[in-house]
Amino acid sequence: MTTATVDFVQEADLPELFALFAQWYPGNPRFQEKDYFDWQYRDAPIRVSDSAYDCLVLRQDDGRITGCLGVSGCAFQVDDQPLIGAFAQNWYAKNQRGGGLMLFNRFLELTDHRFLIRMAAASIGIASAYRMPVLPALPRFWAVLDAAALADAPFGVNGAADRAVLARSAAALAEARTATARFPIATRLDPDHEFGLAGREWQVAGHIRRTGRYLNWRYLDIPRHNYALIHSDTGFAAYLVEPVMHTEVSVIRLLDWTFSADETAAALASILIQTETNRPVLIDFHCSHREIAATLAPFGFVPQQATTMAMPDLFRPTNHTVGCAVAVDLPPHRTLRSLDFEHWYLTLGDGDAHRVRQ
Amino acid sequence: MDNNARRALVVGLLADILELEVDEIRDDLSAETCETWDSIRHVSVILAIEEAFGVLFDEHELSGLMSLKSLLAALTVRQ
Numbered sequence: 001m002t003t004a005t006v007d008f009v010q011e012a013d014l015p016e017l018f019a020l021f022a023q024w025y026p027g028n029p030r031f032q033e034k035d036y037f038d039w040q041y042r043d044a045p046i047r048v049s050d051s052a053y054d055c056l057v058l059r060q061d062d063g064r065i066t067g068c069l070g071v072s073g074c075a076f077q078v079d080d081q082p083l084i085g086a087f088a089q090n091w092y093a094k095n096q097r098g099g100g101l102m103l104f105n106r107f108l109e110l111t112d113h114r115f116l117i118r119m120a121a122a123s124i125g126i127a128s129a130y131r132m133p134v135l136p137a138l139p140r141f142w143a144v145l146d147a148a149a150l151a152d153a154p155f156g157v158n159g160a161a162d163r164a165v166l167a168r169s170a171a172a173l174a175e176a177r178t179a180t181a182r183f184p185i186a187t188r189l190d191p192d193h194e195f196g197l198a199g200r201e202w203q204v205a206g207h208i209r210r211t212g213r214y215l216n217w218r219y220l221d222i223p224r225h226n227y228a229l230i231h232s233d234t235g236f237a238a239y240l241v242e243p244v245m246h247t248e249v250s251v252i253r254l255l256d257w258t259f260s261a262d263e264t265a266a267a268l269a270s271i272l273i274q275t276e277t278n279r280p281v282l283i284d285f286h287c288s289h290r291e292i293a294a295t296l297a298p299f300g301f302v303p304q305q306a307t308t309m310a311m312p313d314l315f316r317p318t319n320h321t322v323g324c325a326v327a328v329d330l331p332p333h334r335t336l337r338s339l340d341f342e343h344w345y346l347t348l349g350d351g352d353a354h355r356v357r358q
Numbered sequence: 359m360d361n362n363a364r365r366a367l368v369v370g371l372l373a374d375i376l377e378l379e380v381d382e383i384r385d386d387l388s389a390e391t392c393e394t395w396d397s398i399r400h401v402s403v404i405l406a407i408e409e410a411f412g413v414l415f416d417e418h419e420l421s422g423l424m425s426l427k428s429l430l431a432a433l434t435v436r437q
Contacts, residue, residue: 003390093397097389100397101421108417122398129401130417334417 004060004067004099006106008051009041016065017057024068024092031090035223040089040352045217046073048086048110055090056106058099067093069103075214076113078206078330080198085113085330087351091123101126114329115208117351127327133339137323138286138346141293142311143300144169145272146281149249155281155312162307172300173268173283181266183230183237185274189215195236195258197345202291206328207345210236210256222352227255230270235259237267238349241278250278254285255349261295268299282311286324288346324348359437361430364411368429371406375399388425400424411437 009017014034021031030036041053048054048071058067070090076083088107093100104126108114116127119134127134144150147166151158157166189212197204208214219227219238227240238256243249252275259267271283285301287293293301304311326346328339359367372387373380376394389395395403401420407429408414413436415423423429 095396097395098397098400098421098424101400101424104397105418105421125398126401129405130420334414 004058004102006056006058006102008049009053009055009057011052013057013065017068020065039222040072041070044072045213046075046084048073056103058093058096058103067096067099067103069107071107071110074115075209076206077209083113085115086111087115087117112331116327117324119325119327124325131334131336132327132329133337134325134327135288135341136325138288138326140284140286140304140313141296141301142282142284143173144282145173149281154244154247157307157309157311159308162309165302165306169300169302172298176265176268176299177272179265179269183232183267183270186229186231188220191216195234197258201260202289203343204289204345205340205343208350228274230267232263235263235267239271241275241280248279249281252280252283254283256347257285258292259295264295264299286348288341288344290342292345364433365430367410368407368426371410372403372426375402375406383426385426395424
């Protein structure tokens with residue numbers, strides 16, 4: 001057993017922690033930025049501790065930090081019941097002889113309602129051992145803006161049958177452009193408004209609550225972000241444009257989508273117009289809830305499995321190629337449980353890894 | 359199950375998961391003394407022991423069970 005201890009990081013620790021982040025996450029320099037760290041672990045609308053930051057560190061006897069686990073508070077809605085919980089981020093404790101588990105157990109002590117997203121293989125193993133219900137990969141749906149570009153490198157989805165899928169998808173998505181209504185990009189949301197999912201056309205077993213206060217923090221207060229939000233009274237979408245590495249084209253990544261079927265065309269048309277100068281060739285959406293994702297199907301969104309050659313999912317900065325794994329751990333803990341992930345609404349927007357502004 | 363049988367079963371599981379020879383395992387074996395006993399293998403140890411003995415440890419116990427001695431003590435309490 002390690003002789004290290006776990007406690008909350010202090011302001012004076014940040015230079016040391018940021019230097020470690022530079023080693024641990026060389027592809028994501030945002031982690032080393034003080035204002036980003038403040039936003040994530042100090043200024044969140046739901047805090048889980050009264051410490052300066054909701055970020056745990058593993059500290060050796062000599063005071064050195066050798067591991068980390070960040071905690072972000074969130075509000076869940078589960079079967080009509082509001083719950084306060086948290087999700088874990090930046091969990092790192094390589095070669096720490098149990099230090100990773102010490103961090104994780106401290107996280108478990110902070111809340112009974114836990115959420116894990118973008119888990120690495122090691123995290124999936126630990127979550128499984130704790131008997132947490134795990135979805136190995138958030139289902140991905142995509143639609144085509146430029147079939148020719150997707151048949152070429154670096155995408156290379158160009159088998160004969162696949163080309164037909166791309167063409168059909170592109171034709172269906174083009175239909176959205178005929179919508180005349182528009183949703184402008186929001187600069188700020190009413191903090192007291194909630195984009196709830198109860199009473200909508202879908203049966204939703206659970207989700208992270210999308211209050212204006214939470215969404216403002218999640219998507220608009222984040223330093224140097226490139227998110228965009230559009231909304232109606234009930235529907236909401238968050239998206240960003242990710243440049244495709246070594247090309248001049250981009251991909252639109254929907255991070256959140258709760259528009260009703262009758263608003264879908266106008267919402268998609270709005271996004272396509274708002275992003276057209278970025279030369280997007282593809283639009284995608286990772287979503288566990290099949291019915292909500294299905295609202296996009298009439299406009300050419302198909303499951304990742306629709307083509308024989310896999311549509312690449314790596315643009316930058318996060319490697320999704322093995323899938324974005326999520327776990328939801330509600331009481332009773334450590335018992336074999338299943339979770340109806342198809343009726344939980346979970347998306348890439350439920351975590352933050354789009355940190356590199358282009 | 360008596361203490362010797364319990365110890366033999368735990369030692370066998372540890373040897374298998376931690377890639378040790380059975381006769382390498384001494385009473386003071388722990389994550390501190392064993393290079394291969396990391397967090398990932400530890401959860402494998404826990405799962406294997408839970409299955410073999412039909413027990414379920416509380417989640418807050420798990421990081422405290424990273425030694426042969428503590429595992430045997432926890433099992434003794436439960437059986």
